[in-house]
Amino acid sequence: MNLQEKRQRKDQLFAVICLASTITGIVLLALLLCDIFVKGFSWLSWDFICSYPSRFPERAGIKSAFWGSIWLILLTAALALPMGVSAAIYLEEYAPRSRLTKIIEINIFNLAGVPSVVYGILGLALFVRGLSLGKSLIAGALTLSLLVLPIIIISTKEALSAVPKSLREASYGLGASRWQTIRYQVLPSAMPWILTGSILALSRAIGETAPLIMIGALTFVAFTPQTPLDPFTAMPIQIFNWISRPQPEFANIASAAIIVLLLVLLTMNAAAIILRRKYQKKLQG
C-alpha cells in the first residue's frame, strides 16, 4: 500500500465516521419527533389552544401557558435586547482595550455557560424577594433576561467585530464621529447577525423550565395574564406538569403542547431567517 492509497483510506474512514455521527443524530431526533407527533397530534385542536388547563384530559388546554410564554418572551426581548446590544456596542466599540475589559469579556463568556437553574436562584433572591415583584411575569422576564443577556452580548459583539475595517475607515475618513459611524454604517451592516443571534437566544429562553420553576411560576393557571405584574405559567412548565401526572392521557396532551412549543420556536427561527434575508438584500441591493 503506497502513501497515496493510505491517505485515501484515511480520508474515506473519516468521511464514514462523520456520516455515521450525522445519521445517528438525525435518526434520534426523528424518532423523538415521531413519538411526540404520534402521541400528541390527535390531541391538537383549536380548542386545545383556546382552553385553560383542566383536571379532565378532554378539556385541558394550554391557553394560559401559551399566552404566558408569549408575554414572557416579549418582555424578555424588551428588557434584554436593548441592554445586551448596548453592552456589546460599548465593549466592542468604546471600551479601552484594557485588562479590565478583557476580564469583563471573559466573565460574560463564562456566564453564558452557567446552568440556567442558577439564574433561577438569582432571580428568586433578586427579583421575587429582593424587589418584591412576587411570582410575576416581570420577575420571570427579568430572570430570563439575565439568562440570555450573555448570549446576546456575545453574538452582538461577534457581529460587530465582523464588520469590515474598511467600512469603518470609509466612514471615519469622511469625518464621521464614532457614534455616526456606528449608527449609520456598523450597526446596519451587523444588524442581520445581531437579529439572528438575539432571536436564537430568545428561543433558548422560551424553552427554559428550570429558572421559572425556581422563581415559582405557577403550574395551574386558569387565566391569561393582563399585566406584567400578574402571576403566570409558561409552556415548558405546563408540559412538565402534565408529564408528571399519573394518567396516560396527560402524557399525550404534553406531546401536543410540545408540538405547539416547537411551532412557536420554528416561527421564531423563520422570522430570524426572513429578517436576515431582508436586511442583506437591502444592503446588497
Next chain:
Amino acid sequence: MNHEEIEISVKNFNLWYADNQALKNINLDIPRRRITALIGPSGCGKTSFIRCLNRMNDLIPTVRTEGEMLLNNENINHKDVDVVSLRKKVGMVFQKPNPFPSSVFENVAYGPRIHGEKNKQQLAQIVEESLKNAALWDEVRDRIDRSALSLSGGQQQRLCIARTLAVHPDIILLDEPCSALDPISTSKIEDLMVKLKEHYTIIIVTHNMQQAARVSDYTAFFLHGKIIEFDETKKLFKKPKEKSTEDYITGRFG
C-alpha cells in the same frame, strides 16, 4: 520650493507598528494647491505616511508616532486636535475601493449629511456635481438608487473619489486611485486632479511613473520608510540627485 505656500509641514516624523519602524525621520513640506506625488516600491511606507495626515492610523492600536505634522501651524498629531474636523478638512481615497453597502446616491450623500446638510435638493445637487467631477455621472445617472456594490471595481473607486469630493475638503489624499482603472477613466481622473488643484491640495500615491510625471508638481521618493529625494517633479524625473531614485524611476528595481 521657496516661492510656494506650505500647506502641511512634516518635521522629524517617525512611525512604528509595534516594534517595526515604518517611517524614519520624515521631513517634508507639502505645497498648497499643488499635486504632490509619493512614489516608491511596495512596502516603503507611502500608505502609512498619508494615513497620518488625517489621523487614520488612530484606528490601529499598535501605531505609535513621534514628530510633528503642522497644518495651519497646528500639530495634527496633538492629542487635543479634533479628528472629526481634521478628517473633514483632509479627505482620503483608500487604496482598495470601499463603498458603503448602500445606494450610489447614499454613498455620496453620506458625507454632507453627517456634516448637517438636510436639504434634499441641495444634497441631490452635491451628489450630481461630485459624481460629475469624479467622471462617473454618465455611467450611473440612471441607477443612482442601485447598490454601489453592483458597480465595477473602477466605478467603485471613482465613487469613493466622488464621496470624498462631496465633503469639500481642503486637502485630498489619494492612495493609488487609478490602480483598478482603465486608461480612459485614468485620464479622466488625472484631468480631474489638475482641475481640482486650483482649489485643493492633492497628495497622490502612485506606482505609475508616467502618471506622477504627467500630473504632479512635486514628487517625493520613498524607500524603506525614508524620503530619499523630494523635488519638483520635472527636476526629479529629468535629473534625479540620488542613484536609487534614478534606478527606481527608470524601472531598474521596485
